Amino acid sequence: xxxxxxxxxxxxxxxxxxxxxxxxxxxxxxxxxxxxxxxxxxxxxxxxxxxxxxxxxxxxxxxxxxxxxxxxxxxxxxxxxxxxxxxxxxxxxxxxxxxxxxxxxxxxxxxxxxxxxxxxxxxxxxxxxxxxxxxxxxxxxxxxxxxxxxxxxxxxxxxxxxxxxxxxxxxxxxxxxxxxxxxxxxxxxxxxxxxxxxxxxxxxxxxxxxxxxxxxxxxxxxxxxxxxxxxxxxxxxxxxxxxxxxxxxxxxxxxxxxxxxxxxxxxxxxxxxxxxxxxxxxxxxxxxxxxxxxxxxxxxxxxxxxxxx
Numbered sequence: 001x002x003x004x005x006x007x008x009x010x011x012x013x014x015x016x017x018x019x020x021x022x023x024x025x026x027x028x029x030x031x032x033x034x035x036x037x038x039x040x041x042x043x044x045x046x047x048x049x050x051x052x053x054x055x056x057x058x059x060x061x062x063x064x065x066x067x068x069x070x071x072x073x074x075x076x077x078x079x080x081x082x083x084x085x086x087x088x089x090x091x092x093x094x095x096x097x098x099x100x101x102x103x104x105x106x107x108x109x110x111x112x113x114x115x116x117x118x119x120x121x122x123x124x125x126x127x128x129x130x131x132x133x134x135x136x137x138x139x140x141x142x143x144x145x146x147x148x149x150x151x152x153x154x155x156x157x158x159x160x161x162x163x164x165x166x167x168x169x170x171x172x173x174x175x176x177x178x179x180x181x182x183x184x185x186x187x188x189x190x191x192x193x194x195x196x197x198x199x200x201x202x203x204x205x206x207x208x209x210x211x212x213x214x215x216x217x218x219x220x221x222x223x224x225x226x227x228x229x230x231x232x233x234x235x236x237x238x239x240x241x242x243x244x245x246x247x248x249x250x251x252x253x254x255x256x257x258x259x260x261x262x263x264x265x266x267x268x269x270x271x272x273x274x275x276x277x278x279x280x281x282x283x284x285x286x287x288x289x290x291x292x293x294x295x296x297x298x299x300x301x302x303x304x305x306x307x308x309x
Contacts, residue, residue: 012221012270013046016050019036019267026265027210030245031245031267042065046067047065047076050062050268051063051266053103053104055110061078061079062101064100074092087130098115100145102114102146102148106177109127111125111127111132117162118143120141121142121144122144138178143163145197149177157184158171158173161196167196169190172184186238189237190227193216195227197214210226212227216256221256224244224256224258226244227241251269255270256270
């Protein structure tokens with residue numbers, strides 16, 4: 001009964017932190033002792049999945065705001081002063097859940113791949129000077145989540161998993177950014193709750209590459225497990241465990257995203273808080289699911305560790 005009560009009164013509270021260091025420095029040093037600027041950009045309890053990028057010498061952070069009242073997320077975008085920008089408005093207008101706004105630069109253009117798994121496809125969007133607009137469907141026939149692309153030696157590697165199997169890390173490759181993407185011979189490259197789900201973009205440092213994995217072995221978004229890529233080509237992929245990155249106070253109950261642009265790194269971390277008003281909200285939401293009023297979306301570690309609804 002106590003465990004059941006805790007499920008109804010607890011909730012994950014996520015916030016974004018900025019660190020004035022390169023990602024590999026953050027990973028090697030760990031978060032303890034680092035100067036982290038924690039943002040508080042809205043009244044929402046869930047501000048997470050941050051991706052930092054630069055346009056016209058201005059830094060922006062794209063991140064997910066999750067609405068616990070109906071179980072769907074959308075993408076917010078701010079500069080470092082907290083001013084909001086409508087870059088993702090067209091994407092937010094699409095039906096369903098949006099999260100993990102992976103943003104990257106290629107050939108002097110800015111692109112994003114936002115998780116829109118309800119659409120059963122992975123889509124790349126291009127920034128046109130005002131907003132991100134749909135450019136191409138990279139993968140279809142799958143509920144793709146947490147998707148990254150990295151170009152290495154003229155080959156584009158696409159790392160992803162699916163909502164049905166979030167910890168089975170799939171690898172695709174292509175000679176072109178916009179496809180045709182083929183399943184890599186080594187795929188799946190991971191199938192483990194410790195690192196099978198992406199927690200940020202591929203990091204490049206001095207010719208080495210690192211994949212960031214969410215460690216959900218004990219709780220959703222518990223920490224990060226960094227994997228060093230020891231070999232990557234069109235016919236072989238290998239990686240090995242490199243470092244664990246653990247959360248720290250004042251948000252010490254979880255950590256599940258790390259991204260960077262130059263020497264600026266952003267993370268997200270959580271506290272698990274008690275809110276007795278959650279009892280009404282969660283019962284209401286479960287009834288909505290039962291009656292089919294709202295399509296549920298669960299960002300899952302497994303059936304027993306669903307994101308708190």
